[in-house]
Amino acid sequence: MKITLIDAGKRFNRDWIFRHLQYHFSPAHSYAIIGPNGSGKSTLLQAIAGAIAISEGSIHYEGSAAIAPDQAYKRLSLCAPYLEVVEEMTVTEFLHFHGSFKPLILPVPAIIEKVGLAAAAHKQIRYYSSGMKQRVRLAQALFSDTPVLLLDEPCTNLDSDGIALYRRLVAGHAANRLLIVSSNDLDEYDFCEEKIDIRDYK
Template sequence: MQIEAVGLGKRFHREWIFRGLTHIFRPGSATAILGPNGSGKSTLLNTLSGQLLSTEGSLSYAYQGRAIAVEEIPQLLAYCAPYLEVIEELTLTELLHFHTRFKPLRTGFTAKRLIELMYLEKSRHKLIRDFSSGMKQRLKLALALYSDAPLLLLDEPTTNLDRTGVDWYHEHVQATTADRLVLVSSNVPEEYDFCSERLDVTDFGAKMAR
């Protein structure tokens, strides 16, 4: 997956969140979207993935040598963010079977194997609503990391994780990102230390519209 942004800008009301971003996000690369809280990292991430419309500039997408319409991006996207919810009325096993109907897992992986990777074998029949916040975050991460999608977005990926959970994230993010376009929104270095590129939102800083 490749994303090319040309003169990209996003404005809410009279305030520019970012403006003038021109960059090519190339296949097989990992880019950290940096900036302090409230600087627009998540907004940029959602704009690049087509979930928010830009105010100005253009975005183009390509995958396996062909141009991709923005309407096709959800099929090619795996996303993990603290504000994304999972269906809490389902058990873990039910949720995984439901999820994989729409977003298959990477080749060679099954729902059973994913439960083992998350160390949640004893919770396979437990309702998601009864999971701790750390368990829910590990689940959301696993669904994103192990879904068969060439575009991976991670927004503050270690939120709600303890030290063991952070170590789990490091192990599995490094095992699943080599052949994908990865964008990580964060201001915590250990969340994006595997990224080879850095993009600071404040370099395209907020300005009042005229």
């Protein structure tokens, strides 16, 4: 899927977060949205995901044909530390529940094994550490069968083993997808082919 931003801008009250952003995101390529904390990286990623509306300009989604903006979410997966997981569920239940909305590329037990949560597969997510919950978010996004993968500060709360896992998962499961990473941590995006500094669009 291709995503094109045409003179896109977003403001809250009188403050412009970004403006006059003209960009084309191509399938099977990787991009990083960079900038300091509070610069608007997450806002831009959420706008691309269709989670928030832009204030000016337009965003176009295209597969084999044009895709209506309100249907684009079906082809997008988003991982972000602020996204809630259903803590009353086990990770097994949660991934089966998620898979009822978006198909998964592997069976749930295999996904749980790949993200290192097999020992806690039947424990309620409420008892997970913050790092384990982030592994659940990564599993939900990376193993959804979608052509677009959006990652917002994907290594939040991960230790060194978790960061290494993240990089293996991206290498193994994101190569043929449109990947956009929002981050100010080089370990999260140094493999990206293009960098977009949001400070250039203020």
